[in-house]
Amino acid sequence: MNDAFYIAVGTELLNFRVNLYSPVFSQKLMRLGFNLKGEITACDELKSIIDALNFASKRADLIIISGGLGPTFDDLTREAVSKFLNINIIYSKEVEHFLLDKNCDISKPNIKNQCYVLESARLIKNDNGTAFGEVISTGKKCFVILPGPRNEWESMWPDVKNIVLKEFQLPEIYNRVIRFADISEVSLENILRPIMQKSNELRYTVLAGPNSCDFSITHNNKRLVDSVVDEIKGLTNEYIYGYDDDTIEGVVGKMLSEKGRNLSIAESCTGGLVSSMITDVSGSSRYYIGGINAYSNEIKERILNVKKETLEKYGAVSEQTAKEMSENVRTIFKTDYSVSITGIAGPDGGSIEKPVGLVFFGMSDKDKTIVEKRTFIKKDRLSIKKAASNTALYFLYKMIKS
Amino acid sequence: MNDAFYIAVGTELLNFRVNLYSPVFSQKLMRLGFNLKGEITACDELKSIIDALNFASKRADLIIISGGLGPTFDDLTREAVSKFLNINIIYSKEVEHFLLDKNCDISKPNIKNQCYVLESARLIKNDNGTAFGEVISTGKKCFVILPGPRNEWESMWPDVKNIVLKEFQLPEIYNRVIRFADISEVSLENILRPIMQKSNELRYTVLAGPNSCDFSITHNNKRLVDSVVDEIKGLTNEYIYGYDDDTIEGVVGKMLSEKGRNLSIAESCTGGLVSSMITDVSGSSRYYIGGINAYSNEIKERILNVKKETLEKYGAVSEQTAKEMSENVRTIFKTDYSVSITGIAGPDGGSIEKPVGLVFFGMSDKDKTIVEKRTFIKKDRLSIKKAASNTALYFLYKMIKS
Structure with missing residues (x-):
């Protein structure tokens, strides 16, 4: 499995707001065959973001960056990537057309700002905002730059996924999560140990919640994963209330x-x-x-x-x-x-x-x-x-x- | 203001659980006169924790590490600090006595494990658990190692505070937070701008919540902070519902x-x-x-x-x-x-x-x-x-x- 690293940009994430996204990106990355190796939260300073890029790119092939793409003076992610990778920032007619179609007033400097992108980036349209996503490939490393709000980057994820799978020439990874309630992590592991020990091809993870447990199974062979899900279901059906994104x-x-x-x-x-x-x-x-x-x-x-x-x-x-x-x-x-x-x-x-x-x-x-x-x-x-x-x-x- | 860096240790913080502590540590650190410069989440691997220590210690004088002090095989924080700072791990009679007093069965290997500490560390007793906190000073850097659960590290914080203030020979910093409701961040800033511009000695931060706003004022001169709080109160009293930790x-x-x-x-x-x-x-x-x-x-x-x-x-x-x-x-x-x-x-x-x-x-x-x-x-x-x-x-x- 390839390694990924996540950079969250924003001083507010250090001082006030909790960054809720690591586990969300981790799940999404796992389905692409990537293991989230670590996360850095950088404050809204150029040096801090560049430092984080430097650290992350030494430790992973895929680097996801969220935040700092907005129109205000402290949104520095694009500039940091530009400096770090030595890539120019150019004016994009594509973004300009998109914003004009949305009736954005690009005579305002902060709206116009959104039209500047990294020169070699593949752009990803933002259905819920004005900042485009950008993907930069440099040989074996891939940098995915996304806006901060979840509804914005989540709507871009299908495009991100396609680009990343192609870039790394990966087969799509198949993941199922089985959601349990009213059973402890230990009891669940005791029941499932024989299944988990049968195959070391599959990747299993367990998360215990408040009187609940999520059990995740990952592999690129859909049939293998599905057969294990069926086997687990046979043993533990009474505790299962749902799958994948069910609540x-x-x-x-x-x-x-x-x-x-x-x-x-x-x-x-x-x-x-x-x-x-x-x-x-x-x-x-x-x-x-x-x-x-x-x-x-x-x-x-x-x-x-x-x-x-x-x-x-x-x-x-x-x-x-x-x-x-x-x-x-x-x-x-x-x-x-x-x-x-x-x-x-x-x-x-x-x-x-x-x-x-x-x-x-x-x-x-x-x-x-x-x-x-x-x-x-x-x-x-x-x-x-x-x-x-x-x-x-x-x-x-x-x-x-x- | 001195810089601090926070390292959260735990693979689960990347994959499943959200790390809620950055803002909590940030507030506490601010009151000690430290600015939280960044945060890294490291997975439960020795190399990953050492990498994080290396990165953090180059960027801050005070490094707070939470998690990975438990008794199981994947708790590697102590070992990582030992390797990174080249400090031996020794058996502590003090911890042993503490655990015996708590009726812990130290014949069990994983309980006994808790008795091992870093050789030059100042130990901080854990009233809510078995893992002691440890503080290591190396010239100008200070490493504070705390257990993961909040109720454990929070009860140790008064001791941490005293050690850190002495170590950096700092005056205690004074911080007040004013809690507002039913006013927007922009309206609040418009009202308070004249006050904020009067003095660049004080440090102000604003956090907008769901139809609420927190306004934080920090300085080591208590009287100065209090007079500003009074001044703000005079202008905005109708929107204030509380102070500091009030909800x-x-x-x-x-x-x-x-x-x-x-x-x-x-x-x-x-x-x-x-x-x-x-x-x-x-x-x-x-x-x-x-x-x-x-x-x-x-x-x-x-x-x-x-x-x-x-x-x-x-x-x-x-x-x-x-x-x-x-x-x-x-x-x-x-x-x-x-x-x-x-x-x-x-x-x-x-x-x-x-x-x-x-x-x-x-x-x-x-x-x-x-x-x-x-x-x-x-x-x-x-x-x-x-x-x-x-x-x-x-x-x-x-x-x-x-």
């Missing part, structure tokens, strides 16, 4: 959409996060009707109609309360499905019988209610909220699927 | 807590995100009672009692609906305060009169209801949800404060 909220939403069914949610310890995840999906108003965040016991009783005796006898964090929460929210909101979550997110409020991290889940449809219990140990408040939310949606997925 | 959800929670008042929330387009933010704060059950996510119009009408005529005449995304949502959720949940949010998160569902990004907010207490309208343009669905949620909490803050 649990997307998969649940798609199932509800396709079945023409709808959903309500009753949350306590997750405090609205499950509903927020469900509504992150565009079009979720087709199947998500609404929900109740019943943070206090009074609301559980008065609005969600959980019996006073249940709360007194078993407590708010109990199988019985979770059951009533999900059954009642489904009745109140008149939905086909419902899910409820009640637990202890911490850091306070735990006891020996009911420790921080203990969460009960209720899932109801017209025929039945299922209650599940999980304990997320050694996690902070936000991680418990996230793990519990993922798990609630996974249990819901299982109920809808069955 | 809008934390500030709202603290005010409610101190006043002994409680809160309910009715959400439409934010789908539960405002409630989730409020419940991210530990202890929020003292003041957050609960809320209704009324995603469908039917629920707005049937559960939140928004009048059918209101929905028909003005629509769900309207001043009138926002007003009724906040008044009714306050009545239903019997709380002192309430906030409501209804808008168009997109990407579909917009029109010329009501574009994607249009959001109405209602804030109620026993005396009154205030309705505000904002349009968050050119943002994607998740950014609109986040900007609207920040804004809702800011409006609530203003109502509680007044």
Whole structure:
């Protein structure tokens, strides 16, 4: 596998904003047969970007640079590449036409600036912005220069991919990701070890998330990868909720959409996060009707109609309360499905019988209610909220699927 | 200002996990008088870490390294520093005693591994884990080696700070951050330009967030910084919700807590995100009672009692609906305060009169209801949800404060 290096340009990425792109580029590069060897964040200074180019180009054949292509004085990526590779910057009529077609006012100096490109670059059109992508090949090294915003560079990726595959004369690499929930990384590896040890041709990686796991398999032989995916599916099907770019909220939403069914949610310890995840999906108003965040016991009783005796006898964090929460929210909101979550997110409020991290889940449809219990140990408040939310949606997925 | 460089060690940071720490270290370093010049993420290979050390130490005086100090075979940071600086690794009785005191079983090889440290390092005790921090000084360069998990290195930071200040014989730098909401970066800079131009002794930075802005002022003269903060406060007080590490959800929670008042929330387009933010704060059950996510119009009408005529005449995304949502959720949940949010998160569902990004907010207490309208343009669905949620909490803050 060839090595790639990623350079993120922008002082703001050092001081304020988190750079979210390394794993995104890594996944995309893996599918091209490249291993992301390292990443440098350079500040908006010419020397800093040139230093990064120098470092990266000694350690990888493919260098991806994002950011610093905008129209302002501190956008220096193009100039840095020009100096580093000793390539002129020229005025591009192609970019000018593109901008004029978009009704950009190129009499403004900062818009006009966007028309300057590296002399030998292959240009990649930007459907979501004004800065073109540029690809420069120098013998065996390939520099891919992309604008910073994800929606801009992501729409250019198909072109980048084609150029890079040709440039390095590579067969296309085939990658599948299997998405698991409610199984630990260790348990998953124990189940899959025999498969992983059978072949050292394939490249496997595992990523553990909040009560979830992604398992990635890569090779240029599609048939080989697919057969391994099938084999894994046979062993672990009950924990799989999706593949590749699937998210649990997307998969649940798609199932509800396709079945023409709808959903309500009753949350306590997750405090609205499950509903927020469900509504992150565009079009979720087709199947998500609404929900109740019943943070206090009074609301559980008065609005969600959980019996006073249940709360007194078993407590708010109990199988019985979770059951009533999900059954009642489904009745109140008149939905086909419902899910409820009640637990202890911490850091306070735990006891020996009911420790921080203990969460009960209720899932109801017209025929039945299922209650599940999980304990997320050694996690902070936000991680418990996230793990519990993922798990609630996974249990819901299982109920809808069955 | 001296330069610092940050090295993050871990293959997972390239392939799967996002490294969230650069801005956190940057803020901490700024308070010590250091400017974060760049960041490298190195994979778990000896050569990769040594390369990063070499690059960083040529460009900065202070090098912070996090990760790769654990007990497994791919934790190579200590070995890399040892090779790079030509310093022996020795067995530390101090660490051994510490681990024995914690009832760690040092007969296990991977626990015993943790007892090995760099020969000339100053050790920093880890209250939340087993790997000690290590600080190495070599003439003018200082290498600070920290474990990966934030709760581990953050608890060591006071010790790191003291060592670094002594090592570089620095006066402590004083930094204040003023947190603004509902004002754009450009408007804020226009108001503050006269102040910023008055003195080039102070260092200013601005970060724009989702309908929020953080303004940071740094200098070693506390009195100078404080006087500028006062001056800024005088000009912009209406947009300020907090300082330094304050969050809008934390500030709202603290005010409610101190006043002994409680809160309910009715959400439409934010789908539960405002409630989730409020419940991210530990202890929020003292003041957050609960809320209704009324995603469908039917629920707005049937559960939140928004009048059918209101929905028909003005629509769900309207001043009138926002007003009724906040008044009714306050009545239903019997709380002192309430906030409501209804808008168009997109990407579909917009029109010329009501574009994607249009959001109405209602804030109620026993005396009154205030309705505000904002349009968050050119943002994607998740950014609109986040900007609207920040804004809702800011409006609530203003109502509680007044």
